[in-house]
Amino acid sequence: MKKKIFYGWWIVAATNIICMLGYGTWLYCFGVFFKPMMNEFGWTRAMTAGAYSFRGIQGGFAAPVVGWATDKYGPRIVVFIGTIIAGFGFIMMYFVESLIGFYMVYGVLLSIGMSAMLYLPAMTAIANWFNRKRSRAMSILTLGAAIGGFICAPAAAYLIRFMGWRIAFVVLGLTVWVVALPLSLVIRHKPEEMGLRPDGDPPEEDPPNETLVRSVAGKPTTPAGRDWTLGQALASRTYWILALAFFLAAMTHAVVTVHAVPAITDMGINPEKAAFSLGLMTLLSIIGRLTFGWLGDMVEKRILFVLTYSFEAVGVLALMNVHSTATLYLFALLFGIGFGGEIPLNPAIRGQYFGRAAFGKIQGFMAPVTMMGSVIGPPVAGFLFDLTGSYRTAFFYVALLQFTAAIVIIFARPVKAPAAAQVPA
Numbered sequence: 001m002k003k004k005i006f007y008g009w010w011i012v013a014a015t016n017i018i019c020m021l022g023y024g025t026w027l028y029c030f031g032v033f034f035k036p037m038m039n040e041f042g043w044t045r046a047m048t049a050g051a052y053s054f055r056g057i058q059g060g061f062a063a064p065v066v067g068w069a070t071d072k073y074g075p076r077i078v079v080f081i082g083t084i085i086a087g088f089g090f091i092m093m094y095f096v097e098s099l100i101g102f103y104m105v106y107g108v109l110l111s112i113g114m115s116a117m118l119y120l121p122a123m124t125a126i127a128n129w130f131n132r133k134r135s136r137a138m139s140i141l142t143l144g145a146a147i148g149g150f151i152c153a154p155a156a157a158y159l160i161r162f163m164g165w166r167i168a169f170v171v172l173g174l175t176v177w178v179v180a181l182p183l184s185l186v187i188r189h190k191p192e193e194m195g196l197r198p199d200g201d202p203p204e205e206d207p208p209n210e211t212l213v214r215s216v217a218g219k220p221t222t223p224a225g226r227d228w229t230l231g232q233a234l235a236s237r238t239y240w241i242l243a244l245a246f247f248l249a250a251m252t253h254a255v256v257t258v259h260a261v262p263a264i265t266d267m268g269i270n271p272e273k274a275a276f277s278l279g280l281m282t283l284l285s286i287i288g289r290l291t292f293g294w295l296g297d298m299v300e301k302r303i304l305f306v307l308t309y310s311f312e313a314v315g316v317l318a319l320m321n322v323h324s325t326a327t328l329y330l331f332a333l334l335f336g337i338g339f340g341g342e343i344p345l346n347p348a349i350r351g352q353y354f355g356r357a358a359f360g361k362i363q364g365f366m367a368p369v370t371m372m373g374s375v376i377g378p379p380v381a382g383f384l385f386d387l388t389g390s391y392r393t394a395f396f397y398v399a400l401l402q403f404t405a406a407i408v409i410i411f412a413r414p415v416k417a418p419a420a421a422q423v424p425a
Contacts, residue, residue: 006200007188008129012137014186015122016144018079021179022086022118024148025172026110028282029156031261032275036165037102045262046382047099052258054107056374059367062115067124067364074189075121082116083180089113090173094166117180120367121187123347124360128190131198132297134351139293139344146289146340149282153261157275227355233362238353241412243369245305248405249342250373252312255398256335258378260319263391267322281332285340292341293348301349302409304341309406311338313399320395353415 030052038048070078089110096102122141130137152172159168191197233239260281264274288311292304315335322328347363354362381394 007194007196008126008137008191008198008200011125011129011187012140014183015079015125016141018083018144018180018183019118019122019141020144020148021152021176022114022148023145024150024152024282025090025156025176026086026114027145027257028149028153028278029172031258031278032153032156032160032271033165033168034258034262035265035271036160040165041099043099044382045259045385046379049258049378049382050099051102051106052254052378053375054103055111056254056371058108058111059115059371059374061368062112063120063367063371064361064364066116066120067360067362067367069116070121070124070364071358071360074187075125076184076187076189078116078121079184079187080181082113082118082121083176083184084113086110086113086117087173087177087180090169090176093169093173119347120360120363123363125187125189127347127351127359129188129198133199135293135296135344135348138347139289139296142289142293142340142343143286145343146282146285149285150279153275153279153282154272157272161272227357228353228362230358230361230365233354233358234365236415238412238415239362239366241408242349242353243366245309245405245409245412246346246366246370247373248401248408249309249312250370251377252316252373252398252402252405253339254374254377255381255394256316256319259381259385259391259394260331263319263395264322264328266391269322269328277328277332280329281336281339284333284336285343288337288340289343291337293344296345296348301345301352302412304345305349305409306406308338308341308345309402309409311335311341313338313402313406315339316395316399316402320392320399349412 034048037043038045066078066082089105089112092105092109096105119141123138126137126141127134156168156172159171163171188194228236257278260278261271261274264277265271269277288308292308295304311334315331315333315338318327318331318334322331347359350363350366351359377398381391381398384394385391
């Protein structure tokens with residue numbers, strides 16, 4: 001008899017495609033729309049980048065609400081509602097005529113939808129459906145964003161070239177509705193609701209390695225069933241060290257996402273090729289997502305973070321010195337591998353350290369801290385460009401901060417499990 005595919009993998013597949021479309025259109029296309037909108041309205045780079053910061057502010061405050069709603073009502077309804085709002089937000093971009101309108105539609109309306117549509121509810125579902133295979137499942141989930149960036153950024157560049165940026169936004173919104181709404185119905189909250197167990201393990205057996213999660217050194221970290229409450233996590237030193245490292249990394253990601261395409265076109269490379277290089281970076285991140293996601297189940301995650309952060313820092317230095325196709329692709333390779341590698345590690349280390357019962361709340365309350373990196377980075381980088389006429393200063397400091405994150409993460413030692421407690425729903 002043919003073995004039935006564990007339903008958790010169908011959830012991974014559905015959320016993968018949703019994230020492919022959501023992150024591909026919302027996140028990686030921002031830099032592609034940057035110069036066309038800036039040139040039409042006469043904004044400075046700092047002003048234009050401010051919309052991305054508004055997105056970060058809104059996302060940071062929305063995340064705890066999304067996390068709470070996901071834990072209470074389940075990820076399916078949250079993703080469905082978020083998709084409706086996100087598609088509407090893209091369509092409303094057609095009517096933007098001012099900087100405030102840009103901030104309100106892109107930075108608030110569209111961001112509210114995407115906050116509910118993307119990773120937080122998806123990762124919560126996967127954290128609930130997988131224990132031993134969590135890092136692998138998370139790494140597969142993140143492939144969607146990588147493929148989405150590779151497809152959507154160049155596609156948006158061509159849409160803008162032939163149809164204008166307003167129609168391009170409408171096309172993105174309609175595509176989000178057509179693809180993501182049906183897929184959201186596949187998602188389920190917990191395997192127990194379907195009479196299943198995490199990882200597809202038989203009900204009558206205790207799965208191997210579930211009773212005790214160990215570090216590479218063999219020291220116990222978080223025993224299964226000893227899930228942390230939100231309050232216990234907030235009171236731990238490790239939680240805030242992780243938040244600081246993620247804050248610095250988020251700043252780097254935001255600066256590159258917003259300013260890479262404008263910086264590359266400033267060097268004389270055409271917009272389509274610049275958008276392709278950004279898309280290539282996201283595609284090459286698949287190497288990091290799969291490799292480090294797989295290693296995350298076997299190797300001390302802090303060591304892996306040091307490697308990924310260092311790759312990104314060197315990649316930014318390469319971006320600072322792009323003068324040929326070779327250096328352009330070197331940036332895409334180095335930053336892509338590092339960026340991709342840390343994506344599955346982020347939720348995996350939180351799940352390992354703090355358990356799965358309050359995963360959505362714990363991740364949601366960390367988001368306002370880490371998202372501040374996304375808020376601060378892009379406008380400061382834009383301001384430095386407006387001040388100096390070059391991105392070199394901004395990119396140098398971003399690389400330095402990313403190396404700092406590699407040092408900070410070392411101090412996020414595995415946490416001692418709290419006493420058994422009931423985690424409120």
